[in-house]
Amino acid sequence: MxxxxxxxxxxxxxxxxxxxxxxxxxxxxxxxxxxxxxxxxxxxxxxxxxxxxxxxxxxxxxxxxxxxxxxxxxxxxxxxxxxxxxxLQPLFAAITGGHRFAFRLVANPTRAVKRDEKQQNRRAEQGKRDQPRRVVHRTPEAQINWIIRQGERNGFVIPAGRNGRPDVAPSPAFRMQGKTHVREEAQKLTIDHVRYDGHLIVTDSNLFASAVRNGIGRGKAYGCGLLSLAPAR
Structure with missing residues (x-):
């Protein structure tokens, strides 16, 4: 790596x-x-x-x-x-259960929302599959809950800080936009970046190493998912 x-x-x-x-x-x-x-x-x-x-x-x-x-x-x-x-081999050698890291992650924290009947019918007329639409988490509380859930899936936990709250601070980074082409049809891209700075503790070294290698969350082609680690402060 x-x-x-x-x-x-x-x-x-x-x-x-x-x-x-x-x-x-x-x-x-x-x-x-x-x-x-x-x-x-x-x-x-x-x-x-x-x-x-x-x-x-x-x-x-x-x-x-x-x-x-x-x-x-x-x-x-x-x-x-x-x-x-x-x-990055020395970094991966340091990934062990119980190890505490400072981290930074820019992510696209979203949730799936079922489309209403009108939207479903419109997509059917356009020949598109009926898939839930993705909605970005806007509030700090929802953004923190998202990273906590990611930790459960990826072998880490967010410890409590001095104030008793999860030791992570989400902040809006910036919105990136663009266009891509799917089946020769131009589609607009909008990626809302949220930056996370805080601390984590490794609970499963194999799962966590895989998350570091492969990224976390959606939008990995568009500036999201890269988990940077440093010694805990």
Whole structure:
């Protein structure tokens, strides 16, 4: 496993294009990885997850992958300084039951809502399957409950902080939009990012290591799911 750190040049015309279209950002990230044979998408085959962190200095792009990337094909002036790539094996060696980490996660916390009859009929007329629509959790309480449920599935718990509340702080990051094409039909993309900063405790090392490798939640092609770990504060 590898983690790349790329400091973005915010004056780059190509970056501004990518920032305006999250699907194009995904395509730019995937230029660092080879094409694959078979039906599995390259992002899944190479285990690619990415996150765009905003700071006072601009943006940092983090990209995690199963294989070492080649960033030489990025547009000229896309980065403001040379990229960095490091091996994550020491991190995985530290994942043991009971270990406490500080973490950051940008996610797209959603819930499924059943469509009403009118919406179902409209989709049937369009030849689309009747699937529940996804609704983003908007309140901090609902967002915290979402990450707690993710922990139950992925081998970790959120401990209580000094105030007795779960030691995690959700905050709206930013909304990314774009367009993708399904069966030659353009579809609008809207991804609402929520950033989680806090602490977790590993309860199942195998489940948790899998979550770190493969990401958490939905929207993994579009800047969500990458779980970053650091020593507990």
């Amino acid at each position: 590898f983690l790349s750190k790329l400091k973005i040049d915010v004056t780059s015309r190509e970056f501004r294009r990518d920032y305006a279209d999250v699907h194009q950002m995904h395509r730019t990230v995937m230029t660092a990885f080879p094409q694959v044979e078979g039906e599995q998408p390259p992002r899944q085959e190479h285990g690619v997850l990415w996150r765009l962190d905003q700071s006072e200095q601009g943006f940092l792009l983090y990209v995690q992958s199963h294989v070492e990337p080649d960033w030489s094909g990025l547009p000229k002036y896309y980065l403001s300084e040379p990229y960095q790539v490091r091996d």
